[in-house]
Amino acid sequence: MRKITKALVALFLAAITCMTSVTALASEGPDPRLSHTDSGAFSFAATADGGYIDVTYYTYDSFVRADLTVKIEKRFLFFWWNEVNTWSASSTEENGQFVNCLALDGSGTYRASFTLTVTGNDGTVDTIPHVIEDSY
Secondary structure (H helix, E strand, O other): OHHHHHHHHHHHHHHHHHHHHHHHHHHOOOOOOOOOEEEEEEEEEEEOOEEEEEEEEEEOOOEEEEEEEEEEEEEEOOOEEEEEEEEEEEEOOOOOEEEEEEOOOOOOEEEEEEEEEEEEOOOOEEEEEEEEEEEO
């Protein structure tokens, strides 16, 4: 009976591993819903001097405006996060870049939640969310 139970548990874990691997592979690649944005690159580094943010975006001819919102949170008690700082910026420059350094609350693990919205000339909006964790 014990061998059967071990075999069933192993089979169950193997099945779960396969399903999560397929999901991860399916989620990679370009987002087909983006109609005004070619791509975006997000960077966050937590240091003793502050949280460095660098976001670069590349757009198509239908671009009108890019808006960025960044929320910095610090981990406490392993699972919970406290908001430390926020920042928003806008640009009408095609293929632009947002750079800033935000104050942090001492050493620890930080999470930067980015939301880049790109508005096109037809009024539709591309939304690109991105999250990066870093520690110092």
